[in-house]
Amino acid sequence: MSGAECESDMDCSGSDCGDAGYEDYYSTQPWDGEIDNDINFDKQKQDPEYAVYECLRVDEVERLLNENVEFLTTNLQITPSLAKLFLHAHEWDLQDILLKYQDNTSNIMIDSKIILSHSVDPLFNMKFLKGNLCSVCFLTFPTERFSTLNCGHSFCNDCWCAYFETQILQGVSTGIRCMANSCSILAPEDFVLSLLIKPIMRERYQQFVFRDYVKSHPQLRFCPGPNCQIVIRSKELRSKRVICSICKTVFCFRCGMDYHAPTDCDTIKKWLTKCADDSETANYISAHTKDCPKCHICIEKNGGCNHMQCYNCKHDFCWMCLGDWKTHGSEYYECSRYKENPNIAHESVHAQAREALKKYLHYYERWENHSKSLKLEEQTLEEIKLRIQKKVMNASGTWIDWQHLFEAASLLARCRYTLQYTYPYAYYMEAGPRKELFEYQQAQLEAEIENLSWKIERAETTDRGDLENQMDIAEKRRITLLKDFLEV
Amino acid sequence: MATNIAAQRIKREFKEVIKSEEVSLYLNVAQCSIKVELVNDSCVELKGEIAGPPDTPYEGGNFILEIKIPETYPFNPPKVRFITKIWHPNISSITGAICLDILKDQWAAAMTLRTVLLSLQALLSAAEPDDPQDAVVAKQYKEQPEMFHQTAKHWTSVYAGGPSKMPELDEKIKRLTDMGIEEHNARDALSSYNWDLERATEQLFS
Numbered sequence: 215m216s217g218a219e220c221e222s223d224m225d226c227s228g229s230d231c232g233d234a235g236y237e238d239y240y241s242t243q244p245w246d247g248e249i250d251n252d253i254n255f256d257k258q259k260q261d262p263e264y265a266v267y268e269c270l271r272v273d274e275v276e277r278l279l280n281e282n283v284e285f286l287t288t289n290l291q292i293t294p295s296l297a298k299l300f301l302h303a304h305e306w307d308l309q310d311i312l313l314k315y316q317d318n319t320s321n322i323m324i325d326s327k328i329i330l331s332h333s334v335d336p337l338f339n340m341k342f343l344k345g346n347l348c349s350v351c352f353l354t355f356p357t358e359r360f361s362t363l364n365c366g367h368s369f370c371n372d373c374w375c376a377y378f379e380t381q382i383l384q385g386v387s388t389g390i391r392c393m394a395n396s397c398s399i400l401a402p403e404d405f406v407l408s409l410l411i412k413p414i415m416r417e418r419y420q421q422f423v424f425r426d427y428v429k430s431h432p433q434l435r436f437c438p439g440p441n442c443q444i445v446i447r448s449k450e451l452r453s454k455r456v457i458c459s460i461c462k463t464v465f466c467f468r469c470g471m472d473y474h475a476p477t478d479c480d481t482i483k484k485w486l487t488k489c490a491d492d493s494e495t496a497n498y499i500s501a502h503t504k505d506c507p508k509c510h511i512c513i514e515k516n517g518g519c520n521h522m523q524c525y526n527c528k529h530d531f532c533w534m535c536l537g538d539w540k541t542h543g544s545e546y547y548e549c550s551r552y553k554e555n556p557n558i559a560h561e562s563v564h565a566q567a568r569e570a571l572k573k574y575l576h577y578y579e580r581w582e583n584h585s586k587s588l589k590l591e592e593q594t595l596e597e598i599k600l601r602i603q604k605k606v607m608n609a610s611g612t613w614i615d616w617q618h619l620f621e622a623a624s625l626l627a628r629c630r631y632t633l634q635y636t637y638p639y640a641y642y643m644e645a646g647p648r649k650e651l652f653e654y655q656q657a658q659l660e661a662e663i664e665n666l667s668w669k670i671e672r673a674e675t676t677d678r679g680d681l682e683n684q685m686d687i688a689e690k691r692r693i694t695l696l697k698d699f700l701e702v
Numbered sequence: 703m704a705t706n707i708a709a710q711r712i713k714r715e716f717k718e719v720i721k722s723e724e725v726s727l728y729l730n731v732a733q734c735s736i737k738v739e740l741v742n743d744s745c746v747e748l749k750g751e752i753a754g755p756p757d758t759p760y761e762g763g764n765f766i767l768e769i770k771i772p773e774t775y776p777f778n779p780p781k782v783r784f785i786t787k788i789w790h791p792n793i794s795s796i797t798g799a800i801c802l803d804i805l806k807d808q809w810a811a812a813m814t815l816r817t818v819l820l821s822l823q824a825l826l827s828a829a830e831p832d833d834p835q836d837a838v839v840a841k842q843y844k845e846q847p848e849m850f851h852q853t854a855k856h857w858t859s860v861y862a863g864g865p866s867k868m869p870e871l872d873e874k875i876k877r878l879t880d881m882g883i884e885e886h887n888a889r890d891a892l893s894s895y896n897w898d899l900e901r902a903t904e905q906l907f908s
Contacts, residue, residue: 369811
C-alpha cells in the first residue's frame with residue numbers, strides 16, 4: 215500500500231490533504247513514508263508526535279473567518295466591519311465577545327477601540343470646523359468633503375486617503391488609528407475602503423488585513439515555506455509537528471520554527487540564538503587561542519612560529535605541547551608530547567571559559583554534523599532511485615519489490631532529524647540521573663541509526679527482513695525517547 | 703501628492719508659530735518662546751529654537767534644534783534632534799537624539815511643529831528617567847539629583863548661553879585641559895563620572 219497516502223490520512227483531517235496522489239507514489243518525500251503499520255494502531259496513545267490539524271487555502275480561511283463575522287453580525291445586529299474589530303481585539307473568541315457584549319456593550323466598544331471612553335474635546339471641532347478647515351492640510355473644503363470616525367475628529371477626505379496610503383506602505387492595516395492627537399480609535403475596514411481610491415492600495419490593504427487576522431487567530435498559522443499560501447489550522451496551540459500539504463515544509467505549530475522535538479520552543483530559540491551569536495567566535499577562539507600554561511591568560515596565535523612568549527608573564531612555551539620551551543631546544547619539530555595541559559587542575563577563569571566552550575562545541579558539532587548528514591541523505595535517496603531504476607531495467611525485481619528502500623530512507627531521515635534536535639535538549643539539561651538516562655537513550659538511538667544507515671547503503675546484499683527489522687528498532691528507539699522526554 | 707501636503711503644511715504652520723510667539727512677547731514671558739525658521743527654501747530642513755523653561759536647570763538657555771521634514775509629513779513625524787549640547791536623561795549628551803513618544807509611535811497627523819516644540823519644552827521641565835535616551839545621565843538624575851542639577855546648569859551656561867557660572871566645575875575642567883585634553887571631552891568625562899577628577903582622568907587616559 216502507499217505510504218504517502220497513509221501518512222496524509224492520519225495527519226491531516228483537511229479535505230485536500232488526503233489526495234497526496236498516485237504520482238507521489240514513486241517520489242516519496244522524507245516525511246511522507248509511514249512504514250510500520252503496527253504504529254498506526256491507536257495512534258494517539260502510541261505516538262507522542264500525533265497531531266490533528268488541517269491545511270487550508272486562502273479562500274478556505276476567508277470562509278472560516280467570514281463565518282465568525284456572520285455569526286456576530288446576526289447575533290449582535292452589528293456591521294461586519296464592527297464585528298471584525300471585535301474579533302481582532304479578542305483573538306477571535308466568539309463566546310468571550312458575546313459575554314462581554316451582553317455584560318456591558320459600551321465597555322467592549324471602548325476596549326476594542328471603537329468608541330472613546332470620554333467625549334471628544336469640544337474645542338477640537340469648534341476650532342477647525344467652523345471655517346471648514348482641515349487640521350491636517352490646513353485647507354478649507356465644503357462640509358461633505360469631511361469624514362469622521364466614532365470619536366468625532368473630523369478631517370478632509372483627501373487627508374484620510376493620503377494618511378491611509380502612508381500607513382499601508384508601512385505595513386499598517388488593522389492598526390490604523392484616528393489622525394487626532396492621542397486619539398486611539400481604530401479605523402474600521404469599511405471606513406478605510408470608502409476613502410481609499412487607488413485599486414492597488416485597496417488590494418494591498420485587504421492583503422495586510424487578512425495577514426493580521428490570521429496572525430491574531432490562535433488556531434491559525436501561515437506556512438513558513440517560501441511563497442507558500444497555505445494556512446495551517448490546529449485547535450490546540452501546542453508545539454506539534456505539522457507538514458504543509460502543498461510545499462511539504464515541516465514546522466512546529468506553536469513557534470513556527472523548524473520542528474524541534476524533543477527540545478521545547480523556548481529552548482530551541484535560545485539554542486539557535488546562541489549558535490548564531492557564538493559559533494563563529496567560539497570556533498575561532500577554540501582554533502586560534504590557548505591559555506598560557508603559567509599565568510592562564512588567553513593567547514591568540516597570529517604567526518606560524520610555535521615558540522611562544524606570553525605577553526603577560528613572559529613565559530616561553532611550545533604552542534604544540536604547552537610545555538616549557540627550554541626543554542625543546544632545536545628539535546621542537548619532533549615534539550610529540552601532545553597531551554592535556556598538565557596544569558588544567560589549576561583552573562583559571564580562562565580555563566573555565568574554555569571548558570564551557572568545549573561543552574558547547576561538543577553539542578554544536580554533533581548538531582551541525584547531523585544537520586549535514588540529513589542533507590547528504592537527500593543525495594542518498596537520489597542514488598537509491600538510480601540504483602532501483604537499474605535493477606528494474608535489468609529485470610531484477612519490479613519497482614514494488616524495491617519500494618521498501620524508500621521507506622527505509624525516509625525513516626532514516628526522520629530518525630536523524632530527531633537525533634539532531636536531541637543535542638540542544640541535552641546541552642541545556644542539568645546534570646543528574648535524568649540527563650544520564652537521556653544520554654543513554656540518545657546513544658542507543660544514534661547507534662541504531664548508524665546501523666540502519668549502513669544497511670541501507672548496502673541494501674542489495676542485506677536481507678529485506680533484516681533491513682525492516684532494523685527500521686523497526688530505530689523507530690522504536692526514537693519513539694521511546696520522545697515518549698520519555700517530549701513535553702507538549 | 704504627499705510632498706505637496708508637506709510643503710503646504712509647513713508654510714501654514716509658520717504662520718501659526720509666529721502668531722504664538724507674538725502672543726508670548728505681548729504677555730512679556732519671552733523666556734517661554736519657541737521659534738522655527740527655514741534653513742533653505744526647500745521646507746525639508748528647518749531650524750527650531752526653544753527657551754529653557756523657568757525653574758529648571760535649563761532656564762536662561764536657548765536650545766537649537768535640527769528639524770527634518772519627511773516627504774510623508776504630516777502622516778509621519780518630523781525628525782528632530784538637539785544641535786545645542788544638553789544634559790538631560792531623555793536626550794543623548796553626545797548626538798542630541800531625543801526619546802519622546804510623539805516623535806515615534808504616538809505621533810498624530812493633526813500635531814504640528816508647535817506641538818512638538820512645546821512638548822520638548824515640557825520634556826525639559828519634566829524628564830522621564832525610566833525611559834532614558836542617555837543611560838549615564840538618567841543614572842545620575844535618579845541617584846544624585848543635586849549633581850545632575852549642577853551639571854545640567856553648567857551645560858546650559860556653556861552651550862546654551864545660560865546665566866549661571868560655576869567656577870569650581872570650570873576649575874576641574876581646566877585641570878584636565880592643562881593636561882592636553884580637549885575641553886569638550888574633559889567636560890563629557892567629568893559629567894559622566896559625577897565630577898570625580900580622578901576617575902575622569904583614568905577614563906580619558908585608559
